[in-house]
Amino acid sequence: MLNVGVIGCGGMGRDHIQRITERIQGAQVTAVSDVFEEGAKKAAGIAGGAKIYTDGKALIHDPDVDAVLIVSPGFAHVDDLLEAIKAGKRVFCEKPLCTTADDCRKVMDAEVQSGKHLIQLGFMRRYHKGYNQIKDAIATGEYGEPLIMHCTHRNPEVGTNYNTPMAVHDTVIHEIDLCHWLVDDDYDSVQVIMPKVTKYSHSELKDPQIMLMRTKSGICIDVECFVNCKFGYDINCEVVCEDGALKMGTPMAPSVRKNAQCSTEITTDCFVLFKDAYDAEIQNWVDCAAAGVIEGPSTWDGYLAAVTADALVKAQESGEIEKVVTVEKPEFYK
Numbered sequence: 001m002l003n004v005g006v007i008g009c010g011g012m013g014r015d016h017i018q019r020i021t022e023r024i025q026g027a028q029v030t031a032v033s034d035v036f037e038e039g040a041k042k043a044a045g046i047a048g049g050a051k052i053y054t055d056g057k058a059l060i061h062d063p064d065v066d067a068v069l070i071v072s073p074g075f076a077h078v079d080d081l082l083e084a085i086k087a088g089k090r091v092f093c094e095k096p097l098c099t100t101a102d103d104c105r106k107v108m109d110a111e112v113q114s115g116k117h118l119i120q121l122g123f124m125r126r127y128h129k130g131y132n133q134i135k136d137a138i139a140t141g142e143y144g145e146p147l148i149m150h151c152t153h154r155n156p157e158v159g160t161n162y163n164t165p166m167a168v169h170d171t172v173i174h175e176i177d178l179c180h181w182l183v184d185d186d187y188d189s190v191q192v193i194m195p196k197v198t199k200y201s202h203s204e205l206k207d208p209q210i211m212l213m214r215t216k217s218g219i220c221i222d223v224e225c226f227v228n229c230k231f232g233y234d235i236n237c238e239v240v241c242e243d244g245a246l247k248m249g250t251p252m253a254p255s256v257r258k259n260a261q262c263s264t265e266i267t268t269d270c271f272v273l274f275k276d277a278y279d280a281e282i283q284n285w286v287d288c289a290a291a292g293v294i295e296g297p298s299t300w301d302g303y304l305a306a307v308t309a310d311a312l313v314k315a316q317e318s319g320e321i322e323k324v325v326t327v328e329k330p331e332f333y334k
C-alpha cells in the first residue's frame, strides 16, 4: 500500500483525497497539510482520518509518508518539490509545475542530480479518452499532416484574485501541454490577441483572450480562453489535417430530446468533466510506484510548458510574436 501525504487541501486537494480514498487501488492518504489548519482537518475527515500538518516540509519528512501529492497553489509548488527531491520521495504535482520557467529549471536540475525520476505532473488531459482518440487517429496517418488546431477553454467564472497572467499559468497551461503532445511537435512562437473585455471581468483581468501558438513544423493553434463565459465549463478541440478534421465529441453528455426541444447539458465543473482522467492519472502514478518509474507528464514537460507560458505572458503585454526558447532536453528525460 502506498502511503500518500497531500499538501494543499483546497478544492482540487479534497477531490484527489476523495478519489484516493474511494476509487484508487493500492494507495491511502495517511497525512494532509494546509497552511489553513481547519482546511487540513476537513480534508483528514474525507480521508477517514490522517495526520494533520500545517507545514508541508514536516509532512514530506514524515516516515509514514511514502509519496507526496502537491496540490497547493502554483506559486507554492517549488519549495515542496525541491524538499521532496531532497527526501527522495515520489511526487504527484498538480499543474503548473512552477509558475516560472526559472523555478522549473531548478526543480529539473535537482531531479536530474538525484538520478531518479520522482515527479509526475497533473496534466490530466493526457489521460482523457477523447484526446487519446484524436492522438491515435493522427498517428494512423489516415488524415495526413495536422495543419491547424482550434481550442476553446471556457470557465463559467473565476475569483476576483484571478488576473491576466493567470489565464496562461492557470488555465491555458492545459492546452500548452496538450496541443504539442497531441501532434508531437514543439513550439516555435506565440502571440496573444485581446478582444473587447466582458462586462463580468475586472480591472486586473483581460477576459476573453485569444492565444496563438505556432509549432516548429508550422502547425498554427488558436485557443480562446474565456474564464467568465457564465454558461459552463466548456472545453473544445479540433485538429484540422490535410485529409480530414478531428473534433473532440463535446459536450461530453447525451443529446436529449424532450418537450419539442433538443438539448445537451454542459457541466460547470472541471471535476465532473475530467473525473475519469483524474482517476486514471492518479492510478497510473500509484501503479508505477512499485516499479519506481514515471509514465505520465514529467518535469521536462512542466519546464516546456512554463517556458511557453512565460512567452505568452510576455506576448500579453507586448502584443508581438514572441519566440519560445528552451534549453536542450537533458538525456535523463529522453
Ligand SMILES: NC(=O)C1=CN([C@@H]2O[C@H](COP(=O)(O)OP(=O)(O)OC[C@H]3O[C@@H](n4cnc5c(N)ncnc54)[C@H](O)[C@@H]3O)[C@@H](O)[C@H]2O)C=CC1
Pocket: 007, 008, 009, 010, 011, 012, 013, 033, 034, 035, 036, 039, 056, 071, 072, 073, 074, 076, 094, 095, 096, 122, 123, 124, 170, 270
Ligand atoms: N488539473 C486540473 O484540472 C486542476 C488543477 N488545479 C491545481 O491544483 C492546485 C490547487 O488548486 P485549488 O485546489 O483549485 O486551489 P484552492 O485555492 O482551492 O486551494 C489551495 C489550498 O492550498 C492551501 N495553501 C496555500 N499555500 C499553501 C502552502 N504553501 N502549503 C500548503 N497549502 C497551501 C490553501 O490554504 C488552500 O486550502 C493548483 O496548482 C491548481 O492549478 C486546480 C483545479 C483543477
Ligand SMILES: O=C1[C@@H](O)[C@H](O)[C@@H](O)[C@H](O)[C@H]1O
Pocket: 154, 155, 170, 171, 174, 227, 270
Ligand atoms: O486547472 C484548472 C484550474 O486550476 C483553472 O483555474 C481553470 O481555469 C481550468 O479550467 C481548470 O482546469
